[in-house]
Amino acid sequence: MSLRYLTAGESHGPQLTTIIEGLPAGMPLLAEEINQELSRRQKGHGRGRRMQIEKDQAQVLSGVRHGKTLGSPVALVVENKDWTHWTKIMGAEPLEEEVAKEVKRVISRPRPGHADLNGGIKYGHRDLRNVLERSSARETTVRVAVGAVAKSFLAGLGINIVGYVREIGGIVAKDIPVESVKEVAKITEDSPVRCMDKEKEVEMMKAIDDAKENGDSIGGVVEVVVEGMPAGIGSYVHYDRKLDAKIAMAIMSINAFKGVEFGLGFEMARKPGSEVHDEILWDKEKGYTRRTNRLGGFEGGMTTGMPIVVKGVMKPIPTLYKPLQSVDIDSKEPFAASIERSDSCAVPAASVVAEHVVAFELANAIVEQFHSDQYEVLKKQIQEFRQQAREF
Ligand SMILES: Cc1cc2nc3c(=O)[nH]c(=O)nc-3n(C[C@H](O)[C@H](O)[C@H](O)COP(=O)(O)O)c2cc1C
Numbered sequence: 378m379s380l381r382y383l384t385a386g387e388s389h390g391p392q393l394t395t396i397i398e399g400l401p402a403g404m405p406l407l408a409e410e411i412n413q414e415l416s417r418r419q420k421g422h423g424r425g426r427r428m429q430i431e432k433d434q435a436q437v438l439s440g441v442r443h444g445k446t447l448g449s450p451v452a453l454v455v456e457n458k459d460w461t462h463w464t465k466i467m468g469a470e471p472l473e474e475e476v477a478k479e480v481k482r483v484i485s486r487p488r489p490g491h492a493d494l495n496g497g498i499k500y501g502h503r504d505l506r507n508v509l510e511r512s513s514a515r516e517t518t519v520r521v522a523v524g525a526v527a528k529s530f531l532a533g534l535g536i537n538i539v540g541y542v543r544e545i546g547g548i549v550a551k552d553i554p555v556e557s558v559k560e561v562a563k564i565t566e567d568s569p570v571r572c573m574d575k576e577k578e579v580e581m582m583k584a585i586d587d588a589k590e591n592g593d594s595i596g597g598v599v600e601v602v603v604e605g606m607p608a609g610i611g612s613y614v615h616y617d618r619k620l621d622a623k624i625a626m627a628i629m630s631i632n633a634f635k636g637v638e639f640g641l642g643f644e645m646a647r648k649p650g651s652e653v654h655d656e657i658l659w660d661k662e663k664g665y666t667r668r669t670n671r672l673g674g675f676e677g678g679m680t681t682g683m684p685i686v687v688k689g690v691m692k693p694i695p696t697l698y699k700p701l702q703s704v705d706i707d708s709k710e711p712f713a714a715s716i717e718r719s720d721s722c723a724v725p726a727a728s729v730v731a732e733h734v735v736a737f738e739l740a741n742a743i744v745e746q747f748h749s750d751q752y753e754v755l756k757k758q759i760q761e762f763r764q765q766a767r768e769f
């Protein structure tokens with residue numbers, strides 16, 4: 378058994394839709410929990426005007442009754458408020474010729490760094506709007522809705538997760554020691570850039586403002602930390618059962634993400650084994666633990682029981698208000714790339730997306746490993762597994 382989902386929806390279409398399948402029955406789930414997560418994704422310094430138009434709210438259309446899952450597919454819908462401005466341009470019905478002339482602005486100058494040109498070549502779209510509508514990160518809204526369901530699933534099993542910002546535009550936040558994931562969540566929630574370091578937060582905001590003023594954009598690094606995963610989740614037996622690999626793919630699937638690191642990450646290349654591997658300890662109460670967590674919670678595609686620590690790098694936003702050179706696909710003449718309304722930095726929002734896509738992979742790994750259609754039974758199985766792991 379596994380969890381799976383699909384999403385549908387264009388950025389300026391009427392709505393985003395998802396169907397999640399494989400959730401056990403009897404799991405508490407409220408629309409309110411999902412909506413809180415959707416609202417976290419909408420915040421962050423550096424976002425464009427679109428976020429003032431939208432107020433993302435999920436409607437739960439199936440699979441939940443009186444606050445608990447039924448074991449049937451869960452369908453969620455989030456409306457695009459902006460749709461009212463786009464009904465003609467984005468409608469499903471053919472346009473009459475006169476109306477088409479009035480409203481249709483064909484996009485023919487692909488933006489370097491976006492999906493425009495390659496998507497046009499692949500699907501044969503001469504109007505690149507047909508590409509940008511679905512390649513837009515608007516779709517991450519509904520992926521956060523799916524992740525919110527996964528977070529709720531994990532929370533009931535004592536597994537907590539948070540995503541936050543480590544770096545923006547080359548400004549790196551200091552390492553701040555904290556007690557727990559919950560504390561990180563509390564500190565970063567009030568930060569306009571979802572960062573722990575108040576001093577660097579000011580510098581990050583200035584870097585975003587400067588980029589915006591210069592018609593430019595900046596990227597950064599986000600980190601996701603997970604506490605409470607039992608050891609031994611995932612598998613080493615096959616490439617597509619390695620949980621760290623699945624998490625890496627989930628992070629790389631976020632729009633504009635270009636790299637992933639676990640624990641010390643690329644720094645491992647510069648250190649000897651004695652400074653990378655985590656020594657193994659045992660005590661009666663905790664069972665097996667590690668003296669350090671330099672591998673970020675994974676060995677052999679399985680969790681070690683230590684916190685999962687994974688980072689992802691987001692490139693700068695491709696749409697530039699001072700555009701780079703491109704080519705008009707109709708005339709083949711050189712032109713400045715087209716300008717669409719855009720964010721100048723979306724790293725804070727992306728840290729929320731990263732948190733949610735990782736949550737989904739963890740929930741899926743648990744559903745795959747512990748076979749029950751009932752949430753309460755699954756909870757007991759995990760408790761027993763934790764006990765076995767302690768005594769192993
Ligand atoms: C939360 C979020 C918001 C984004 N906002 C924009 C935007 O406003 N303008 C833009 O050009 N790209 C934006 N992007 C990035 C593009 O969606 C992304 O670069 C594009 O889909 C091409 O995919 P790739 O960069 O992964 O190759 C955003 C990404 C995320 C995660």
Ligand SMILES: C=C(O[C@@H]1CC(C(=O)O)=C[C@@H](OP(=O)(O)O)[C@H]1O)C(=O)O
Pocket residue numbers: 388425426427428512513514515518632717718719720
């Ligand atoms: C809509 C969202 O992000 C969008 C992602 C995006 C892109 O190209 O990826 C381009 C912009 O779209 P628009 O031109 O409609 O403002 C962002 O606002 C969102 O995050 O909900």
